[in-house]
Amino acid sequence: MNTETLLELRDVRVRFPVGANWRGKVKSxxxxxxxLDLAIRRGETLGIVGESGCGKSTLAQLMMGLLAPSGGEILRARSPGSWYGSGMQMVFQDPQSSLDPRLPVWRTITEPVYVQYHNTVRERRALADTLAEQVGIRKGYLDRLPHEFSGGQRQRLSIARALSSEPDIVVLDEPTSALDVSVQAQILNLLVELQRRRQLTYVLISHNVSVVRHMSDRVAVMYLGQIVELGDSQQVLNHPKHPYTRLLLDSVPRADRPLGEAGYGVEELPDNRQLPQGCFFLDRCPYAGDGCQMPQRLEAKIPGFEVRCHRV
Ligand SMILES: Nc1ncnc2c1ncn2[C@@H]1O[C@H](COP(=O)(O)OP(=O)(O)O)[C@@H](O)[C@H]1O
Ligand code: SF4
Ligand SMILES: [Mg+2]
Incomplete structure (x- = not known):
């Protein structure tokens, strides 16, 4: 593993059993x-984009060590141990899920550190003050409960919580999707500022191409649990090569809509219980032809730019 690589996934697979019969035997x-092959580099923002159901959240959980792969391997620069000590934290779409409704927020946002170091109340309060200042929450509000804050403020608090244990990598799973359009840009700008201040590495997961475009150095495009295109974000988003990426970007309204409104109306994903034999995109691809019935590999077309299509 390269020294600048913090996390690497090699040929990783995840499958979930569904519909066990009465003997408990799994039917499908x-x-x-x-x-999935992917390496996260120190200091970058890697955007991961794809339709709902393509496996983005599964990938996030896998990176966090909350889920074990069914195949392949995961290499980490820091040994996992407890996931608090693994150098990774996550920000979820719904800030509610990381804030305890019964606890004053100063406790919740310092909890990851407390679990690790058992610091005193005085130390926790001091840390809470620092974190609050960095995410734009008034210190005087830290004794309040989560429900006393707005959605945007709650997401600021869950970002504070994620940063408290000084992670190297922060996985952001749809961090602004549950927020009002008017506050989405503020949260994204806060994330950019925090990254600069703290030299963070981000994995930014979103079904929203505008969000990924705004933030990312590199972009990975996912389709049916695979990466179909990976490279510099300008290259991928301005000169897409894979037929699926083209379809995805064509269906994003070009007009300068506010962030978050640019959903895309691509059809349903194919069934992921019965995987296709050849190229996963075959039945939707306008360029399909000879050789597409064979499984496709993610291949470097130019240095640093990989595509899973033999016809590119
Ligand atoms: N715990 C689970 N049990 C069964 N299926 C799951 C589970 N988690 C996710 N899936 C399925 O795996 C696929 C990928 O889901 P997910 O990673 O949540 O996609 P995304 O975040 O891109 O919308 C979907 O088909 C989803 O229904
Ligand atoms: S391999 Fe064939 S079917 Fe698959 S994306 Fe390329 S051209 Fe389309
Ligand atoms: Mg998801």
């Missing part, structure tokens, strides 16, 4: 990740 599997 949902194939959520199907041979």
């Amino acid at each position: 599997y949902v194939h959520a990740l199907n041979g």
Whole structure:
């Protein structure tokens, strides 16, 4: 593993059993990740984009160590141990899920550190003050409960919580999707500022191409649990090569809509219980032809730019 690589996934697979019969024998599997190769580099923002159901959240949980792969391997620069000590934290779409409704927020946002170091109340309060200042929450509000804050403020608090243990990598799973359009840009700008201040590495997961475009150095495009295109974000988003990426970007309204409104109306994903034999995109691809019935590999077309299509 390269010294600048913090986390690497090699041919990683995840499948979930569904519909066990009365003997508990599994009848079928949902194939959520199907041979994923990816390396996260120190200091970058890696955007991960794809339609709902393509495996983005499964990938996030896998990176966090909350889920074990069914196949392949995961290499980490820091040994996992407890996941608090692994150098990774996560920000979820719904800030509610990381804030305890019964606890004053100063406790919740310092909890990851407390679990690790058992610091005193005085130390926790001091840390809470620092974190609050960095995410734009008034110190005087830290004794309040989560429900006393707005959605945007709650997401600021869950970002504070994620940063408290000084992670190297922060996985952001749809961090602004549950927020009002008017506050989405503020949260994204806060994330950019925090990254600069703290030299963070981000994995930014979103179904929203505008969000990924705004933030990312590199972009990975996912389809049916695989990466179909990976490279510099300008290259991928301005000169897409894979037919699926083109379809995805064409269906994003070009007009300068506010962030978050640019959903895309691509059809339903194909069934991930029965994986296709050849190229996963075959039945939707306008360029399909000879050789597309063979499984496709993610291949470097130019240095630093990989595509899973033999016809590119
Ligand atoms: N715990 C689970 N059990 C069964 N299927 C699951 C589970 N988690 C996710 N899936 C399925 O795996 C696929 C990928 O889901 P997910 O990673 O949540 O996609 P995304 O975040 O891109 O919308 C979907 O088909 C989803 O229904
Ligand atoms: S391999 Fe064939 S079917 Fe698959 S994306 Fe390329 S051209 Fe389309
Ligand atoms: Mg998801």
